[in-house]
Amino acid sequence: MTEGELLDLLREALWAALIVALPVLAVALTIGLVIGLLQALTSIQEMTLTFVPKLAGILAVFWITMDFSGRVLLVFWDKSVLPAIAGS
Template sequence: MSGVQVMDALHQGLWLALIMSLPVLAVALIAGLLIGLFQALTSVQELTLTFVPKLAAILVTFWLTMDYSGQLLVNFYTDQVIARIVAP
């Protein structure tokens, strides 16, 4: 593999990591905003109120998108990386 191919594979890998992390990060952002709004409206400043629902939302989102993310990762690895290593 030449330097250009390595940089291209690295570039595609970073985009893949971004695509795989977007659903979890978006849910964490939305859950954080909703919980913050709820705390501001009700003046409830409980630490577990911010942590537990956000963690539950993140875990559910990760569980729901795990199959899609795994397929993306396996396809990237088998189609891109191995094919580039084998190719002369």
């Protein structure tokens, strides 16, 4: 495996990780912003108020996107990692 092939494999791995993580991170950011705005408007400074809805949202989105994420990782494994291991 040449240095260029390794860099291409790493680039594809980072891209797959970004695609898999993006829905969960976007929901966490959105819920965090909404709860933060709600806390600023109402002056309620409860730490669990941000944690519980964010956790519930992350779990829901993770559950919904599990099939998509699994397919992205499987395609990455089949198209990039296995051929690199086999040396083709």
